[in-house]
Amino acid sequence: MLTANALSVTGTMLSILAVPWFVLETTGSAVLTGLASFATTLPIVISAALGGTLADRLGFRAVSVLSDLVSGVTVLAVPALFVTGGLSYPLLLALLFLRWLTATPGETARKAMLPELSTAAGVPIERATAAYDGVYRAAAMVGAPLAGVLILWLGPSVLLLVDGVTFLVSAALIAAGVPRVRRGRREPGGYLSGLRTGLAFLWRDRLQLSATAMIVVVNLLDTGVTQVLLALYAREVAADPRAFGLLTGVLGAGAVAGTIAYGTAGKRLPMRLTYGLCFLLAGVPRVLVLAMGVPLPAALAVTALSGFAAGAINPILGVLQYGRIPARMRARVIGAMTAAAYAGMPIGGLLAGSLTAVIGLGATLSAFTCVYLLISLPPFVCRAWRELDRSQPSEAFGQSIRD
Incomplete structure (x- = not known):
């Protein structure tokens, strides 16, 4: 399953870089490239919110395989239609929308x-969630530079072919190597009823809410820092465009290292204190040093430390989700949380x-x-978070599985 997910994430990173390059090469229009970007981001939020309920009803393995198959065929259709002359721009937008709409539920x-x-594998949940997040981060970190090299070497059309093949291989691995999992009793009612039930569960669980x-606020801030403020810092403070890539790279490398460390020692750590400290260190220091205008080497060191702290956040959130969400509605609640985060x-x-235009970078x-x-x-400070201190993560998880 981890190998399949690594392939899927790598393919996604290839697509993220190949699609805008492909549109620019074939149309020469920045406006049409921006519209293609919109067609790839909107369906992610829609399918994250609505696709989880489908997974709860049809089964996790079935939806994973079906999602990868449809995504792979859709991606392969883009270069195939282009070569045969049947790819119009509206059809390209429709294919991009379908590709991202079907990929997220998987x-x-x-x-x-x-x-x-x-x-089933006898692996502690802390280690399993850390492995899942570590593979995801590593695949994303490797996939982006790999895509840049392959675009120059092979061109965007061939890169899209590789992207499609990664999805098909992922589907085959899940179908052949992953057993079906029990999801508890199926709830009565239709799709919309199941969706409402999942959202109501999330609303009642104050800790997960x-x-x-x-995560919603931090993702908003992180997007602004990564896509705007780091570039401005590299230009105005470091006076070196390479600083942008270095800061982004050490953050990702630190996160991978932090994920590995949590997978090794997470079972022995206090869950609430670990999460609180990691969340604090992941955001505040790396932006504070940029605001202070420190030299680039110091900013890189602090950013690496923040990345290391960030590596534990997603695994802890995974343990929290698995310990509190009933299996029969797990996918729809996780999907709703993912959609909100995006x-x-x-x-x-x-x-x-x-803000930078009005008050300046600092x-x-x-x-x-x-x-x-x-x-x-x-x-x-919040009372709801004290629930994490009442039992060890593995004990809470084991209770949820038995329930």
Whole structure:
């Protein structure tokens, strides 16, 4: 399952770079390239919110396989139609929309089947969630530079062929190598009823609602930092465009290392304190040093430390989700949380750019630092978060599986 997910994520990274390059090469229009980007981002939010309920009803493995098959065939259709002369721009937009609409439910389904697979394999849930997140981060980190090299070497059309093949291989691995998992009794009612049930469950669970709200805000801030403020820092403070890539790279490398460390020691760590400290260190220091205008080597060191702390956040969230969400509605609740986490990201870049134009780079970075600090407080001050102290993660997870 981890190998299949690594292939799927790598293919996604190839597609993220290949599609805009392909559109630019074939149309020469920046406006049409931007429209193609919109066609790839909107369906992610839609399918994350709605696809989870489908996975709960049809089964995690079935939806994972079906999602990868449809995504692979859709991606392969783009270069095939281009070569035969049957690819119009509206058809390209439709194919891109379908590709991203069908890919996200597969990712949700693979994440939802992780608890039962970790139990069957005899792997502690902390290690399983860390492995899942580590593979995801590593594949994304490797996929982006690999795509850049392959575009120059093979061209975007061939890159899309590789992307499609990765999905088909992922589907084959899940179908042949992953057993079906038990999801508990199926709830009565139709699709919309199941969707409402999942959303109602999330609304009643104040701990997970608080965790989701934290991720929404942080993803918004991270998008603004990554897509706007880091580039401005590299130009105006470091005076070196390579600083942008270096800061992004050490953050990702630190996150991979942090994920591995949590997978090794996470079972012995206090869950609430670990999550709170990691959340605080992941955001505040790396933006604060940028606001202070420190030399690039110091900024790189602090950014690597923040990345290391960030590596534990997603695995802890996974343990939290698996320990509290019933198996029969796991995919739809995780899907709703994922959709919420993605929803604020388009605003982040606009907010960062607008604030910088009005108050300047340093003041914007300082403002972002303050928000990072405030959004890190709930694990330390909110009563709902004390529930994490009542039992060890593995014990809570084991109880959820038995239920």
